[in-house]
Amino acid sequence: MAVQSEPVRVQSPGGVKGSPLGSGRPVVGPSLLSRSTPYLLLLPAIVATLALLGWPLVKTFELSFQNLNKRQLILHLTEWNGFSNYKDQLTSSEFWHTTGRTIAFTTVNVVLIMVGGTLVGLLLNRLGKKMRILLQAALMLAWAMPIVAAATVFSWLFDSRFGVVNWFLDQLGWHSMANYNWYSSQYGTFFVIILLIVWQSIPFVAFNMYAGLTTIPAELYEAARMDGAGSWRIFRWVVFPSLKPFFLSTTFLEIIWVFKSFAQILAVNAGGPQGLTQTLPFYAYIQGTGNQHYGIGATIAVLTILMLVVLMAYYFRIILKQEDEL
Amino acid sequence: MRRSIIGRSWPNAIAVVLFVFFMFPVYWMFSTAFKRNSDIISKTPVFFPLRGTLEHFSTATGAAQFWEMVGNSFTVTVLAVLGSLVIATLASFAIARMKFRGRKSFVLVIMLAQMAPWEVMTIAVYMIVREKDMLDSLVPLTLFYMMMVLPFTIWTLRGFIAAVPKELEESAMVDGCTRTQAFVKVVFPLLAPGLMTTSLFGFITAWNELPLVLILNKATGPGSAQTLPLWLTSFQSLFGDDWGATMAASTLFAIPVLIIFLFLQRNAVGGMTAGAVKG
Numbered sequence: 106m107a108v109q110s111e112p113v114r115v116q117s118p119g120g121v122k123g124s125p126l127g128s129g130r131p132v133v134g135p136s137l138l139s140r141s142t143p144y145l146l147l148l149p150a151i152v153a154t155l156a157l158l159g160w161p162l163v164k165t166f167e168l169s170f171q172n173l174n175k176r177q178l179i180l181h182l183t184e185w186n187g188f189s190n191y192k193d194q195l196t197s198s199e200f201w202h203t204t205g206r207t208i209a210f211t212t213v214n215v216v217l218i219m220v221g222g223t224l225v226g227l228l229l230n231r232l233g234k235k236m237r238i239l240l241q242a243a244l245m246l247a248w249a250m251p252i253v254a255a256a257t258v259f260s261w262l263f264d265s266r267f268g269v270v271n272w273f274l275d276q277l278g279w280h281s282m283a284n285y286n287w288y289s290s291q292y293g294t295f296f297v298i299i300l301l302i303v304w305q306s307i308p309f310v311a312f313n314m315y316a317g318l319t320t321i322p323a324e325l326y327e328a329a330r331m332d333g334a335g336s337w338r339i340f341r342w343v344v345f346p347s348l349k350p351f352f353l354s355t356t357f358l359e360i361i362w363v364f365k366s367f368a369q370i371l372a373v374n375a376g377g378p379q380g381l382t383q384t385l386p387f388y389a390y391i392q393g394t395g396n397q398h399y400g401i402g403a404t405i406a407v408l409t410i411l412m413l414v415v416l417m418a419y420y421f422r423i424i425l426k427q428e429d430e431l
Numbered sequence: 432m433r434r435s436i437i438g439r440s441w442p443n444a445i446a447v448v449l450f451v452f453f454m455f456p457v458y459w460m461f462s463t464a465f466k467r468n469s470d471i472i473s474k475t476p477v478f479f480p481l482r483g484t485l486e487h488f489s490t491a492t493g494a495a496q497f498w499e500m501v502g503n504s505f506t507v508t509v510l511a512v513l514g515s516l517v518i519a520t521l522a523s524f525a526i527a528r529m530k531f532r533g534r535k536s537f538v539l540v541i542m543l544a545q546m547a548p549w550e551v552m553t554i555a556v557y558m559i560v561r562e563k564d565m566l567d568s569l570v571p572l573t574l575f576y577m578m579m580v581l582p583f584t585i586w587t588l589r590g591f592i593a594a595v596p597k598e599l600e601e602s603a604m605v606d607g608c609t610r611t612q613a614f615v616k617v618v619f620p621l622l623a624p625g626l627m628t629t630s631l632f633g634f635i636t637a638w639n640e641l642p643l644v645l646i647l648n649k650a651t652g653p654g655s656a657q658t659l660p661l662w663l664t665s666f667q668s669l670f671g672d673d674w675g676a677t678m679a680a681s682t683l684f685a686i687p688v689l690i691i692f693l694f695l696q697r698n699a700v701g702g703m704t705a706g707a708v709k710g
Binding site for chain 2: 140142143144146147149150151153154157158160161162164165167168225228231232233236237239240242243244245246247248249250251252253254255257258259260261262264266267269272304307308361365366367368371372385386389390393394399402403405406409410413417420421424
């Protein structure tokens with residue numbers, strides 16, 4: 106990609122030039138061409154976004170108003186059915202169960218991630234250099250692991266017969282856990298999924314937290330300590346207020362990420378047992394593609410998107426308050 | 432302020448516990464991949480395998496179409512990243528350096544696009560791709576992966592471009608360059624680290640993507656357009672309880688990403704704050 110600087114004149118891609126700049130004067134009056142330059146530069150990005158993001162988004166809404174199952178798909182039929190998919194879903198107990206489950210799942214994950222990440226971040230700030238680098242390396246590895254690879258490793262760790270977790274629990278004296286099948290129950294499966302997500306997400310929060318902590322001037326701590334504040338009070342009255350924007354934005358980012366999680370659910374136990382660990386995005390996938398009720402899948406997708414939009418609205422309110430430079 | 436030995440050493444003690452907690456799964460993946468089968472299924476786990484084997488790696492790489500999947504994954508990922516780099520360089524230059532109407536709304540759209548719920552849009556993407564008769568092909572996959580990494584790429588490159596002093600460009604123009612030349616000769620070379628970082632993050636996103644390829648490219652067999660994440664999720668069902676081979680497969684899949692992270696390290700935190708990589 107690196108462009109070397111030898112053949113100068115050949116390289117300028119035509120059309121993008123601000124016209125009278127060749128005269129050697131950087132400040133020029135706006136000609137039509139130079140006024141349209143930014144739009145020309147943005148054009149490819151806009152076209153890509155409309156075609157590859159806008160279209161699927163519109164299509165999702167469109168499909169949600171259709172009766173589209175295997176038969177209609179094969180025969181290329183378009184059967185509009187108004188709001189009936191929505192009526193079905195909003196009165197379906199399975200949908201509301203899944204929604205409740207998704208909210209509970211997200212809450213548990215995000216609380217663990219934020220509390221864990223904050224504590225690890227505070228610890229990083231306190232460690233000596235060698236220990237810190239060591240812990241950072243471990244965090245980095247956990248973070249870097251591709252989700253699918255990590256999920257596979259966790260299935261192996263929690264394998265019922267040869268898994269190291271069951272062996273360890275057995276050694277601790279919890280003998281009923283030898284050969285325990287984690288995937289046979291809803292809570293067992295959720296435990297593995299949550300541990301997997303928390304394990305991979307804490308590093309992000311911890312690193313951000315640590316980076317934020319290093320920006321707090323040491324005098325603030327000293328002053329607080331002089332006034333006799335203990336660790337908790339220092340956190341509550343010095344660290345937290347300085348990093349409040351960070352806490353807010355990271356929390357919302359994590360909520361959105363966890364709410365959307367799909368690969369972990371699929372790779373750990375494919376939503377089982379009996380669909381009891383399906384969350385909304387996975388439920389939409391199962392209804393849509395798995396059971397070939399594409400219209401219904403799209404309806405669930407739209408409802409999920411609407412919930413995400415509410416979350417994102419909050420997130421952007423926080424972000425936009427922070428970034429005036431936009 | 433004086434602290435007792437215990438008071439001083441507890442952070443280190445906790446750090447060691449956390450180190451094990453975060454490191455162990457990764458270590459376990461590597462070590463299982465190199466362990467002999469007898470050590471994998473022993474009653475007491477073998478924590479430090481002294482007698483290793485490469486047998487599992489040959490099982491994994493010998494699996495049907497393994498190399499095809501590797502090829503697919505690399506093709507899709509590299510093309511998606513290059514495509515988004517080109518588009519993003521143009522766009523980010525505009526938003527970093529030019530004033531125009533609609534700039535703010537464009538930036539807002541980019542930020543929103545970064546959080547696009549791809550996971551639940553797969554059904555619609557499937558319908559679109561099916562209408563175009565392009566299922567089981569690498570082309571739509573490349574295009575959509577490009578779109579997935581595009582907002583992040585624009586957003587990050589904008590920061591890198593804004594960091595290049597405007598005066599450099601202006602003095603080049605005083606010396607007779609056109610604005611395009613000034614960009615190509617002055618700004619672009621300075622952007623190299625930025626382009627590098629951004630493309631590596633894009634690489635990770637595209638390399639790891641699962642929901643879309645899962646729904647678009649179902650066909651297996653020779654000439655299939657499946658990618659490594661999909662292969663890895665089916666690996667367990669293919670190889671059953673052969674955990675050695677499964678871990679070898681995971682290792683092979685994870686290695687490129689782990690290497691990239693090692694390379695990025697410092698930039699990782701700031702880069703990720705922008706949000707796209709976790710998807």
